[in-house]
Amino acid sequence: xxxxxxxxxxxxxxxxxxxxxxxxxxxxxxxxxxxxxxxxxxxxxxxxxxxxxxxxxxxxxxxxxxxxxxxxxxxxxxxxxxxxxxxxxxxxxxxxxxxxxxxxxxxxxxxxxxxxxxxxxxxxxxxxxxxxxxxxxxxxxxxxxxxxxxxxxxxxxxxxxxxxxxxxxxxxxxxxxxxxxxxxxxxxxxxxxxxxxxxxxxxxxxx
Amino acid sequence: xxxxxxxxxxxxxxxxxxxxxxxxxxxxxxxxxxxxxxxxxxxxxxxxxxxxxxxxxxxxxxxxxxxxxxxxxxxxxxxxxxxxxxxxxxxxxxxxxxxxxxxxxxxxxxxxxxxxxxxxxxxxxxxxxxxxxxxxxxxxxxxxxxxxxxxxxxxxxxxxxxxxxxxxxxxxxxxxxxxxxxxxxxxxxxxxxxxxxxxxxxxxxxx
Numbered sequence: 001x002x003x004x005x006x007x008x009x010x011x012x013x014x015x016x017x018x019x020x021x022x023x024x025x026x027x028x029x030x031x032x033x034x035x036x037x038x039x040x041x042x043x044x045x046x047x048x049x050x051x052x053x054x055x056x057x058x059x060x061x062x063x064x065x066x067x068x069x070x071x072x073x074x075x076x077x078x079x080x081x082x083x084x085x086x087x088x089x090x091x092x093x094x095x096x097x098x099x100x101x102x103x104x105x106x107x108x109x110x111x112x113x114x115x116x117x118x119x120x121x122x123x124x125x126x127x128x129x130x131x132x133x134x135x136x137x138x139x140x141x142x143x144x145x146x147x148x149x150x151x152x153x154x155x156x157x158x159x160x161x162x163x164x165x166x167x168x169x170x171x172x173x174x175x176x177x178x179x180x181x182x183x184x185x186x187x188x189x190x191x192x193x194x195x196x197x198x199x200x201x202x203x204x205x206x207x
Numbered sequence: 208x209x210x211x212x213x214x215x216x217x218x219x220x221x222x223x224x225x226x227x228x229x230x231x232x233x234x235x236x237x238x239x240x241x242x243x244x245x246x247x248x249x250x251x252x253x254x255x256x257x258x259x260x261x262x263x264x265x266x267x268x269x270x271x272x273x274x275x276x277x278x279x280x281x282x283x284x285x286x287x288x289x290x291x292x293x294x295x296x297x298x299x300x301x302x303x304x305x306x307x308x309x310x311x312x313x314x315x316x317x318x319x320x321x322x323x324x325x326x327x328x329x330x331x332x333x334x335x336x337x338x339x340x341x342x343x344x345x346x347x348x349x350x351x352x353x354x355x356x357x358x359x360x361x362x363x364x365x366x367x368x369x370x371x372x373x374x375x376x377x378x379x380x381x382x383x384x385x386x387x388x389x390x391x392x393x394x395x396x397x398x399x400x401x402x403x404x405x406x407x408x409x410x411x412x413x414x
Contacts, residue, residue: 158344160367
């Protein structure tokens, strides 16, 4: 059984998608061993509690640097023995040493078709605002391995969805979450737990 | 009846998609009045001939600058009275004055989901090579209005398609052409000819 630790910073709808997939037996041999939040009081913690998953809070604001926070997170994670870390709306950037320690064992979900509308500062509603400002007709979501470059790691899965007339950032965010993110993330986690992801440079092959 | 002039530089498969749509009565009140090629001897010219469409060759290499070529093309086009110019694999960059003269009356098809994998130097197989190098799982095609910025104009239509395991630039190019480009371009031309495209800044609304 592979231990999955889910990292969150907010409402935790992607965490919920993972919890639901687990309850349907669809996480492919992994189990959510713990949830770690970089913020106190977020609803993701309540979701973990309701699902009976141990939840930890490691507030980002109590640490001055990404380095200090990354060391504290490493210390918190060590006894949990995680085989996979999943960023589910986790907005905290970890340092290069952390990324190397967990290389090819960290997945992130991003609400656009990378390489479009991604990178530093591009998260949450900002992504969908940028999508609408640019006027694209298709957007989507991407699951990728986390590296030191924000949203720059090898891509595991992507799914497209139409931008519709009259879309607001909020309506678009909802569609991308429901039709892309909440399907892609459990699917990618299951593939990882089944040892079916092979990474060669930037290319991820599904075995 | 709105006169469509199709600009080409090569094999002309997108021209063929337009000719086929026209023969099915699907160009929405437009008719292909002429084809102009920036290269001699390309197969697009043969396609025009077979369809009984007047074809002109204005070789780019006989003109030193984009400005000189743009003026010559303007002179060639004037008597054709075009209501719409369609770049169908037209690889020649025209100058700002030309782009302003035909503002919101020129459509281009690009074989990726703009803003990914586009811009100067990104055309033909190079696009699909870049897509595979980056390792994205979804690509597609975009029809947009032409402005002075390469691939930077307002987006009319986009369609996504999966990148598949084992894809080569050639196999991917074929899939994007068949499943995206050859559907999108006639559809966008028909919408234009039916006066159903409304442009406001970067946003194109389909009425």
